[in-house]
Amino acid sequence: MKRLLKSLTRLFPRGFRDRFGEELLDQIEQDYDDARMRGLGAAAWTTLATAADLARSAAAERLRPTWSSHRTEWESGMRSTLNDWMTDLRYAGRSLRRSPGFAVITIGTLALAIGATAGMFSVVDTVLLNPLPYGSVDRLVAIRASAPGSDMPAEFGVSDEFFIQYKEQSKLLEDLSTTNSFTSTARLDDRVERIRMSWPTNSLFSTLGVKPILGRLPVAADEENAVVLSHRMWMSWFNGDRNVLGRTLQASGSTRTIVGVMGPEFRFPNEETMLWLSSELRADRITSPGQFGTTLIGRVKPGVSTQALASELTALSKALPRRFGGNATYAQTIEKHRAVVRTFRDETLGAVSRPLWVLLGAAGVVLLIACANVANLFLVRAEGRQRDLAVRRAIGAGRRNLIWSQMSESVVVACAAAIGAVALAGVSLPAFLRAAPTGIPRLGDVKLNAATAVFTVLLALVCALACGLIPALRASSPDLSRLGDGSRSVTRGRGWTRDVLVVGQTALALVLLIGSGLLVRSFWALKHVDPGYTTENIFSFQIAPEGPSLRTPEAFARFDLDFMRRLRALPGVESVGLVDNLPLNEGTSGSRFRAEGSGTSADAGPRVNFTFSAGDYFKAMGIKVLRGRTFDESDHTTTLGSVIVSKAAANLLWPGQDAIGKRVQMNGSDVWQTVVGVVNDVLQDDFRDAPQPLVYYPLVVAGRPNWAVSSPAYVVKTRRADVIAPEVRALAKAVAPTAPMYRVYTMEGLAKHSLARLSFTMLTLGIASSLALILGAVGLYGVLSYIVAQRTREIGVRMALGAEATRVRRMIVAQGARVIAIGVVIGIAVAFVSTRALSSLLFGVKALDATTFVGMSSSMILVGLLASYLPARRASRVDPIESLRGD
Amino acid sequence: MNLLDGSGMSLLEYHVLLALASGPLHGYAIKDVVAAESSGTLTPRAGSLYRVIGRLMTAGLLVDTEPADAPAHPGLARKYYTLTARGRSMLADEARRLKQAAMMAEKRLGVARSRS
16 A cells, blocks of 8 residues: 555656655655554545545646756756647637537547447457467367368368377377367256266367366376366356365266366357366277268467368378278268368357458448548638637747647547547447357457557547547648638638548448448348248247156157147147257258168268157147148157158159158168158258258157157247246156256247347447448538538528529539539449458348449438538528628 | 745645744644644645645745754654745735735624624
């Protein structure tokens, strides 16, 4: 405390400190000691009061020194300049207070724009600019695969044998690990929850260059018995207990010993990951190659490019069939295989960086428009002061002096705006973050920090400069001839600065309008995509029941059928069904299938996804049954071998034929399944994708005794979808007391969620563009109003000479129209180039969509004309006598 | 309001001069005396106090001295402040002005009271 106070004495000027420093310190010490004897409260109060007093008197001493014996020439020069500046600022503050309307509009406009920009900056700074919390991030890469010309997806995850091969033989890789993420049950005593887990190779930690804050990392000797906790898990399940090491917990069905705890910043592969299970991948454990789907994370040696690594890995993969075997399809896939290597930064931030930069850009554009607007207002204000400035110039005020005294108003406005902006950002940032879609890494860490504060201050200074400099420069060379004439003369000629500003505003506003127009159209298109099912009035959840009686698919089926019967009995429930992978929530797994009589072997057939369903799933979800029937209870209790296929699967397996009664076989099984029904396609993952072919199995499948559907998603069709959760929870608790209920959704919520990223960007850009439109219109209105005011006399003369009101109106509107037209042309040109930045967000509309371009340009022109019409109408009502009376 | 720009004497300035009228004091003692003589309404913190002292010295109303008979203070070479002749007369002027002002106030309040 004392040290803080003592350091504050350094605020005093040197001369003062030399003379009084020692005594100051002495008194501060005595004051503090006296107060301390009276208690802590008194000490705290004294500290505060003394600190405030020191700061205040030091500032006062610097501005109006009392101690003058040691003042240097330079210091006094500085001081007088500073004094002049302060006087100017005080004067500016006073004069702003005299025109509150101007102050409120300029400060409000800038605060809004600076606040939005600063808020977006803090998001971009935290999410994108902050270095990722791993060692030498620039050497980390993500490795996936492609096989152009095969029937594999454009890009897919590798399989385990790739990892072995790369790890052993790559000369460019320093370290390599697998990564994955799944939801499973964790159990500690009687706490049971479904949580996000990861089961990477132990090398994950060394690859990323991270260390635990407690304990150690898993090693090969741990086999599959160790677990590393995330900081979140450590805090929420163990209260941060440091004796957690060595304790055991059940995770994903096995008992594991806690060996380490990671720091709070380590959240990999996603924010929700709660723990990492130990595992070691060995070559001798790979029995069937080609189980694709794993993303590898690698660390390259210094100076290795992604291209160099990709070609090395592509070459290495060619030896895989020779080493690990596999069938002919696998060999063909490998033949066409090309490694896909991406920087780790692109992999983790690539998807979110584009929208975030677009939003920051939009905020920046709004800020530019706001600056142009405010600059315009300052120009108008300076215009009104020409006479006053001419007087000051005439009596010897220097040019720099005049510039500064003009700038000082914009400095005051910008500073006030910056304070307002920080307050605004502080209030609106949390709301903004709540509205943001999930899955943006580190979004939870976003807050107003020092970087944002510095950014805001810099922004405010730039704004002050931008808004004040042009008016100040113009004001600094006032027309001395104005001294002689009356104050109501016509001013012409210098309006071009204002026109340029309005042209710029119009152009920028149009760019934002077109951008948000494109997003609105995409959103509209996505919203009207038919996903193949309805989303209204559907409640969904999962439970993962466990118990000694639940071992076989039949047992699970009996449990599910019974549970669904009870769910159906709940009040207001129309139908109940279940599915293993709920659309929009989970992807489905895929396999190769062959149709009977197709002549190919099963491992060479087309890739089709599969899932399981029971009850009135199709009815509840509103999925149309196109042919045949759906499963009945006997399909789930006995191995009848029925399957239902989607339209796309039927077309793929039996093009042009009726699929009912046809038989199909999955790769790796020797049992044939008979198609009993064909249902409509559904969009499983994303409204943007084309529907995938899908095979639905019943709960019990012949020849697959291990395929227990242990944690399906139950689908409940009811008008009470929003409120039924507690009743369902109670029922679930009754039938499976130890099974946590999780993934509780309404389908409507999921649909909204899947649109979230786009709707969020659209909404934000929409707000930005409406702001831009309003600011642009206000700017145009202001300029034209001003021109009308300036030309009142001229208009009066025209009207006295017989000009009609309509002609006068047309004249003013034409002036506005010219400015808007130029702005629109430039805006379209800029939008032509810049909307490409949005293309990854668009759906069902091209970046150069003519309708949007024309529509938005017309609305810009319309708003502009309206903004010109109002001053024009005023001009046409000028009374010639009134306007001429002044002279 | 301060002496340097001729806009009159502040209350704290007045009390510092008053404290020194009975003899030289060091900084901390000035603070105590000011606090006591203003019935606790003025308890100047270090920064304000030394700024006032600086101002009064610049205006030539006090000087710092190191009196031979001052009690030795272990470890601290304390500066003592003494009123100059000019300081003494300024204090007297201000006291007179305050007295007149106070009398005027009493008179008016008295008149006002008798009227009501």
